[in-house]
Amino acid sequence: MLRRLLLPVILVILAYGLWLSPEFKEISAGVAIFLFGMLSLEEGFKAFTGGRLEGLLRRSTDRLWKALGFGVVTTTLMQSSSLVSVITISFLSAGLLGLAQGIGIIYGANLGTTTGAWLVAGLGLKVKIAEYAMPMLVFGVILLLQRSKTLRGGGYVLAGLGFIFLGIHYMKDGFEGFRSAIDLAQYAVPGIQGVLIYTLLGILATVVMQSSHATLVLTLTALAAGQITYLNALGLAIGANVGTTITAVLGAIGANVEGRRLAAAHVLFNVVTGIVAIVFIQPFMVAVEHLARWIHLPAGDYTLRLALFHTLFNLVGIALMLPFTERLVCWLERLFRVRRPAVVRARYLHEAALEVPDAALAALRKEVVHLFEQAFGILAHGLNLHRETIISNFDLDRLVEAPPRLGDYDVEAHYDLRLKQLYSDIIDFASRLRTTLPEKRADELYQLRNAARGIVEAVKDVKHMRGNLVHYTSHENPYIRAEYNRLRAMLAKVLRELHRLLLEEDADVTFLSLDRLKVEIREMEKEQDERLEQLIRARRITSLMATSLMNDAGYAFDAAKALINSGQVLYRAEDEAEDEAERALQLEKDEIDRLAGRGGTP
């Protein structure tokens, strides 16, 4: 109800203000143009970096200090902590970043965003910024009309900067005009009371505009025009810092529990930093004065002092919170627990992951591995084996000869419970991702979707053969028993190898080990054909047994091949170059056939 009322109320107040005062109109237009510029800038950086930013994020955040540095550098370069925090949340949701690293980035982004105040106070208010805005807008719009994605991205960035400069110019002019009409400084509230009131105003303004940059620029221009006091401006800066967390909170709504943990850490960091800044406002002001003299800031330039204060209290906040990051992670993990539903659903596929193609594809890959993890149990039990038996190092050829114990296992029911919904989530996510994914990445998406299909088909194959498998593995005829046990052992070996490859961290298995498995399967197919003929000829098995075996062997070999193909798609070496090298050495089908003695070019 309140939310529904908020927008009309804001619109009415704005309309009244615009009608009442031409200066207010100019300032509001300045803020609107500035915000539009920010949006354009973000859009430009999204298109401009074309996955490189995400790649960099993945590689350069393995340590907390690196994550912190990444946050500072990227936010300084892009002047948008919102974009950095949204990308961080999407990577965290996709499981590509640890919570501690994510928190490091957020700390860094808080520090990086303070450079904006320096730029505006140091340049924006000192030079005639609008003169630069016009050519930027002209060139930006021309580039925007180009076909090339990079040029279009550059156009967005240029136009964005143009609008930002233009917005600052209008805000500056608006406050200058105010000075001759009314003096807003007479509404200044002195002392700590003033800091508190203006902090609340700063929070409110940032929540409404969803940009701490806009609040800060507004504060700086008002301060430069002498419309607010320095102390009240400090309160507004603190408020802007707290209010900016709204973007992360909104971003976390579509994210999973990891994203929500990060948003909570963001809120906590900014609130704690804000409280520290309010409580120690006097020592901070003294420190700012000392530092200002030390770095030779012009006396009486309060806009630069405000920028210094903004940087200083964020730095203090980082120094205070950084040593407690590990504890904070533990606390957040306890606070936001992962709930396990009865029906298995997607773990990594969330709206937030869809925002960034790299993150979305990585999330999809992890989800298909999750699908394999679920299918592993069903396949193991479907073969009348325990998961632990397959994961162990025991000889599977001998283990399958032990009497089976899982006769009443219902593959169909477990498929419904653990795979069906998960598979649907994967397909749904893949379809939605296809609409936003660049053409060159589409192949990767299809491969992942096919990998998921391969895993599900393998489960269906095992379901089809399970009836006969249960029947013949406890049959009195030793020949048919041995044949079915061979099929079980073969599938169990595939599962063991894939489990080591995809789910165990320090396993002595590489992508290339799968080639050996492929050769073994081809050899087995050939041997099985020959053995089957001999068994029929020697009347060791009945014709009924033979047809069942032929059908089930088909299912088993299909399942094994589908699983190996899926494994090859899902496997990723830690290093991109290592992955590329391994894939280059992978054997082709005719090479496998030749090694298995089934023809192929010599």
Added chain:
Amino acid sequence: MSRLNRMLEKISHLLGRKPPERATCKQLRKLLKRLKHRQRELEKRCKYTHDAHERKRLEREIKVIREQRRKGVHLYRELRK
């Protein structure tokens, strides 16, 4: 390539990432060395194995590694050119 992309590339290079081809070449050499080592190890094991089943398994693995190495050496030479 845009200036920002070039800059990001430079940053990632500073952070320890090499240009793709050079990195692949180096990785390929490392991988070939690893495969050679594995092959030697398997050949040694095969020599002292009397179990026919185990021997067959080892021989199969050696055969596959040999083929992968042959392919890798060829590719490495191409890349070096």
